[in-house]
Amino acid sequence: MSACPRCGTEVSNPNKTWSMIGRANKTDKEIELTLGFFMCPECEKRFLSVLEKQIEKGTFKGVVEEIKGIERGFTQTLDDLREKLEKLKNERAELLEEIEELKRTGETKASTLEEEIASLREEVDSLKEMLDDNDE
Ligand SMILES: [Zn+2]
Numbered sequence: 001m002s003a004c005p006r007c008g009t010e011v012s013n014p015n016k017t018w019s020m021i022g023r024a025n026k027t028d029k030e031i032e033l034t035l036g037f038f039m040c041p042e043c044e045k046r047f048l049s050v051l052e053k054q055i056e057k058g059t060f061k062g063v064v065e066e067i068k069g070i071e072r073g074f075t076q077t078l079d080d081l082r083e084k085l086e087k088l089k090n091e092r093a094e095l096l097e098e099i100e101e102l103k104r105t106g107e108t109k110a111s112t113l114e115e116e117i118a119s120l121r122e123e124v125d126s127l128k129e130m131l132d133d134n135d136e
Helices: 060-135
Strands: 016-023 030-039 046-055
Antiparallel strands (some): 016 030
């Protein structure tokens, strides 16, 4: 509903409507305007009227930048995680290597001890034999 600027008659339906996107000054926000083209049935005055004004929340460019920012943050997080995982993998490999080495060292020590025990046992046996011989 728009009023004729000449005679003030309320004109309910526009002959034609269309939308256009404008930019609000200073704010960088986009405004979508819906315009109506009217013709007054009383005086036949043709006039334009703004039927709807809708301010877009942020510009398209702003939204794209925002998404890019989120993407950058996400990539950063992924990179960090990848780096952390890589470090952990390396650490794990180092630990496994260390464990292998300790096992090898342990095995060597164990076999050395076994040999020592065996030779001590032999000594004990020969000592026992000697003592037995003396008892007779
Ligand atoms: Zn009129």
